[in-house]
Amino acid sequence: MTTFDQLRGQVDAGLVDEVVLALPDLAGRLLGTRLSARHFLDSTVADGFGACTYLLTTDVDMSVTAPSSELDPDGTGYGDMVLVPDLATLRPLPWDPGTVLVLADARHPGGAPVQVAPRQVLRRQVEALAGHGLVPLAGVELEFRVFLESYAAAEAAGWSRLTPASRTGVDYALVGLERMDALTRRLRRETVAAGLRLESARGECAPGQYEIVFRYGEALAAADAAAFYRTAAKQIAAQEGMALTFMPKYDAAEGNSCHLHVSLHDTDGAPVLAGDGPYGESPLLRRMLAGQLACLRELTLLFAPTVNAYKRLRPGAFAPTSVAWGPDNRLAALRLVGSGASLRLEHRVPGGDADPYLALAGVLLAARHGLENDLPLPDPVRGRPRPDAPALPASLAEAADLLHGSEVARKGLGDGLVDALVSAARAEWDAYGATVTEWERGRGFERR
CATH class of the missing domain: 3.10.20.70 (Glutamine synthetase, N-terminal domain)
Structure with missing residues (x-):
């Protein structure tokens, strides 16, 4: 800095x-x-x-x-x-x-x-938790897909049939990344030179997919870093004559996530989530988790704000589809991860296009809802959640309706923000509904 x-x-x-x-x-x-x-x-x-x-x-x-x-x-x-x-x-x-x-x-x-400004939205949630003597910390894990074409060439191709920067998925791979090495090396080194604190970087599941993880920090600073990083990544990719995207679901391969790791400290900087519970958790963490579960469906629009986001949140896409939590369970929407001082909540619903400020604000609001109402925590899940678990919204339209009717969101975020986000979502849904897609033409042009 x-x-x-x-x-x-x-x-x-x-x-x-x-x-x-x-x-x-x-x-x-x-x-x-x-x-x-x-x-x-x-x-x-x-x-x-x-x-x-x-x-x-x-x-x-x-x-x-x-x-x-x-x-x-x-x-x-x-x-x-x-x-x-x-x-x-x-x-x-x-x-x-x-x-x-x-x-x-x-x-x-x-x-x-301006109360609807995302930095101010998140700041208000941080200040509300400060009233409970708590300081929220967060880490933001963003994935992206890299393609060999430039952004201009990608546009000329209609954003489709692009060439991934690896021929196969490269999850944890140490070979096969050669075509994206120059770009990802610049991303790692130049974002660190800009003041971000890099922790790790690796290939991910889909062809051309990559993830860079930066050090956690106080919630507002973490969101600032994530927003800065997304802009930096696109600018550096353009300089390399390549294109990268954070969109949650580019094709049938694994989608891009924006996993949020969130913990709470007291005002002296001591972590407060660890305790003597069956999974090493404190009563405070149990209430925090209960708040997430209670609010997850009605706050989903904060984590999945576009039509495309819901194509990631589907069965078989290695992304959550239901309201559930589990210790070290990547198949649940909420994963309890770490131990002792590192114990934290991983929120696995947000996709790569989530606004980091609004998504973190949603997590903190739900945490506060659980704390202030002393909500009980349902049992965790091992493996895949049960088929009868409450489902996440299946579409942008459903998520918009749920947020619109959410008393928790309106009280905690304000009517102005809720109405603005719902209006934007409904406008996108209407535009999507009026658009004829390549999939429709392929199925119906000749064969029907």
Whole structure:
């Protein structure tokens, strides 16, 4: 990480001349603007930078699909909010010499935080747990698929029939990664140079699939790192003339996940999840798990926000399909992993396109729900959950309806955010329903 004093010295020395001011949006992307480094120091740090409110209401096509009672661009004339840089998030961009990036918080012109901004959504959940004397820590595990074609070539090919960067699945493989070695080596080294703390990296199950795991940290910092990493990975891939995607299900092979590892410490930094329970768990952890199970169906939209996400959450796809937990059970939605001080919850529902801020906010909200209501914990599962276990939503439409009616979400996240996310999901579902797919043409063009 770059400190503010270091940045000023680098600007004075001519080593940095641009600052990227970036805002995490409702899709988990970083949007923003490039600023002269001198202008950033002289003006933006003190005054912030104006940006259109529609940035927190759009889909990936930049169409307004998620207006809320707080932000309604059509109704208010597409006015500005203020992007306030969080100087604790300053990072160099090794693949873009002379440039640093800083994340921003969105504020209304009067100074009040924009409540639907994902960083603020997660911050509120962290603050709520602080009221219980708890500090949430998180690690974010993101998988992606790498293809030999560039993004431009992939678009020209209709995003289909691309060439994976390995000929077979490469789960834990030490050979067969040669065609992606240059890219993944740059990803590992340059993200570390940007301030991320790398733990491990390896090939994954599907052809061209890879995973890089960074060190856990406090929840907001972990989400910041994940959002930064997804942007970095795509920029570096583009420089290598290749394409990578985090989409949950590109083809019939294993999908891309965004597993979340979450633990709680007390205010002195001591872990509080271990205890003398049958799996080494504390009563607090049992209530935390019970909250996840109680809220999982109605909060699924936070973990699976797109049509594509539900093609990963299907039987046989090595992803959860039902509401269940188990000790060291990768077939359950919630896995208890580690022991002693490392004991933690692994939430296995989110796919690679989940917004890390909103997904973590959902986990923390459910944890708090379990703690505050002293919920009992159902029995764990060994192996595959029973067929009669409650099912996760099977589609984006079902998940949107469940979130829309969730009292827990509306009380804990706010009506503005819930309504915005539901509106965005329903707009995507409607657009998907009106789209004729390659699968339909293949089945029906000639044979029916």
